Amino acid sequence: MIREEMLKQINEIFIDTLDNEDIVVEESTKAEDVDDWDSLTHILLVVAIEKHFKISFKSNEIQNWNDVGEMMDCIQEKGI
Numbered sequence: 546m547i548r549e550e551m552l553k554q555i556n557e558i559f560i561d562t563l564d565n566e567d568i569v570v571e572e573s574t575k576a577e578d579v580d581d582w583d584s585l586t587h588i589l590l591v592v593a594i595e596k597h598f599k600i601s602f603k604s605n606e607i608q609n610w611n612d613v614g615e616m617m618d619c620i621q622e623k624g625i
């Protein structure tokens with residue numbers, strides 16, 4: 546999957562999970578850049594992304610993400 550398509554799908558997950566049609570995430574987007582992206586919604590986002598891409602993350606992988614791009618790298622490492 547090309548990163549552009551993956552980012553589009555991730556953006557839709559953010560919109561659905563955070564219930565905000567105005568969200569636009571980029572690879573450089575961090576939690577502090579998005580209203581309502583706190584520790585609870587982070588868990589909801591991770592679960593939604595795992596379900597969507599049919600993958601599972603390890604806790605140390607999640608803890609190492611600094612932005613959406615690093616999340617995407619991790620998704621790609623899983624063969625998506």
